[in-house]
Amino acid sequence: MNEQPENIRKYNQVMWDALVDLNDRWTVPVGAEVIARARRGEFSIVLTPAKPVPGEWFPNLQGCEVLCLASGGGQQGPVLAAAGAKVTVLDNSPKQLEQDRRVAEREQLEITTVEGDMADLSVFEEASFDLIFHPCSNSFVPDVRPVWREAHRVLRTGGDLLSGFCNPIIYIG
Numbered sequence: 001m002n003e004q005p006e007n008i009r010k011y012n013q014v015m016w017d018a019l020v021d022l023n024d025r026w027t028v029p030v031g032a033e034v035i036a037r038a039r040r041g042e043f044s045i046v047l048t049p050a051k052p053v054p055g056e057w058f059p060n061l062q063g064c065e066v067l068c069l070a071s072g073g074g075q076q077g078p079v080l081a082a083a084g085a086k087v088t089v090l091d092n093s094p095k096q097l098e099q100d101r102r103v104a105e106r107e108q109l110e111i112t113t114v115e116g117d118m119a120d121l122s123v124f125e126e127a128s129f130d131l132i133f134h135p136c137s138n139s140f141v142p143d144v145r146p147v148w149r150e151a152h153r154v155l156r157t158g159g160d161l162l163s164g165f166c167n168p169i170i171y172i173g
């Protein structure tokens, strides 16, 4: 079995920054036509690689305060912002966040980007968000329980947490 790197968060930061340079699929920002459609309320975003999230899973996005948790890359955050949400993207990779800022600037969208650890959301007050959008990212933390505790704390009562999970079978070599 492979040994875990000593500092998992740092390891993942270096790796995801490198994946941006390699144009990995999960780091490529959406184009202008995707944003134009989202402004008309037509959008399709994913939590898992293949299936779009059903539209009825989303609350009314107009003015909805959304935390895109470990969801940098200029993908879901800008789309949700174009659809009317007030979006904050928290991610551990400066280069992934740069992708969100690049789309925001190009499309004149307001998006807040925060570099941080999904397991420590202390930068946010409790009950700050109506929706947390958390794609398949929790496989990058050694213990997922702090992520859920923090998500619960920063989510408003009645808010929604949408999360994707990797089946461990994908790691079988």
Ligand SMILES: C[S@@+](CC[C@H](N)C(=O)[O-])C[C@H]1O[C@@H](n2cnc3c(N)ncnc32)[C@H](O)[C@@H]1O
Pocket: 009, 012, 013, 016, 026, 027, 046, 069, 070, 071, 072, 073, 074, 075, 076, 090, 091, 092, 093, 096, 116, 117, 118, 119, 135, 136, 137, 140, 141
């Ligand atoms: C698969 S990508 C998710 C973003 C992508 N837009 C998507 O649709 O899946 C995984 C993301 O998790 C982030 N990440 C890894 N460890 C993290 C941590 N401890 N805290 C916050 N983000 C983390 C990475 O930087 C990367 O942007």
